[in-house]
Amino acid sequence: MVEYSFPGKVVLVTGSSRGMGATILEGFARAGATCVVNYFADDAGQNLRDAGLTAERCRAFGVTVHVLDADVSNYEAVETLMKRVVELAGGLDILVNNAGILRDRSIRKMTPSDWHAVLQTNLDGVFFCSKLAAEILRDNGRIVNIASIAGIVGFHGQANYAAAKAGVIALTKVMSKEVARRGITVNAVAPGVIRTPMLDGLKAEVLAEYEKQIPVGRVGRPEEVAHVVLFLACEESGYITGQTLPITGGWF
């Protein structure tokens, strides 16, 4: 892994109880940042337990870690989240908008509720977190949005997901211009197929078909996305903004 250094920086990764978000936050912990784990509380307490495990792995690098519950699709919850970040960590330097869900169906079968659920979490959530984080981000801060190649290509059965991710890519471009004078950069990454719990619902034959199509011949690892997020978040990347970088193993 490339050596990055983020001492004295505070980073919040939304949806970091598991999957790519957890790996990204661990990357920042390894690099010395104060970490804020965000999870979305469920009745069974599973997400809180997962968030606790992410926090433990981050603390193993000797950094301070805070664990905060918030549903990113709920504006008031995000307001409280940002207030708590300031109370606990004194401010924010880096926001990674990672929280996301899938509700794949053809448009014919997609219900308004499938549509709204994905748009609310994957696009409204990015807008709420970015808007409210901008109020507490220190100058020269960073926002990195986890979009998807789906928002560029548009795969069968993903109208809601593709529309949300395309929206994130557009939001990235607009916001980068609005905060540029503060030295804040706003970029996105567009991963292809990355091995995380999000793929659990995928049939083995579908995954094998993807692997046949991906030029490097395999799905990606969360660490490979984390590396690019840390690259975009580092001080030396201050002249890159408004961009979306595909991480797809050459796919598309």
Ligand code: NAP
């Ligand atoms: P994942 O394993 O399902 O993780 C998603 C995370 O988002 C979980 O921690 C989940 O938290 C959280 N989350 C969901 N709804 C939330 C809400 N309303 N508020 C706060 N947190 C919420 O998926 P992943 O693969 O790591 O995906 C991470 C991001 O990468 C997503 O934006 C996804 O669209 C994007 N992406 C993934 C792939 C891929 O192939 N895996 C490819 C391209 C893009 P809880 O567990 O607490 O609910």
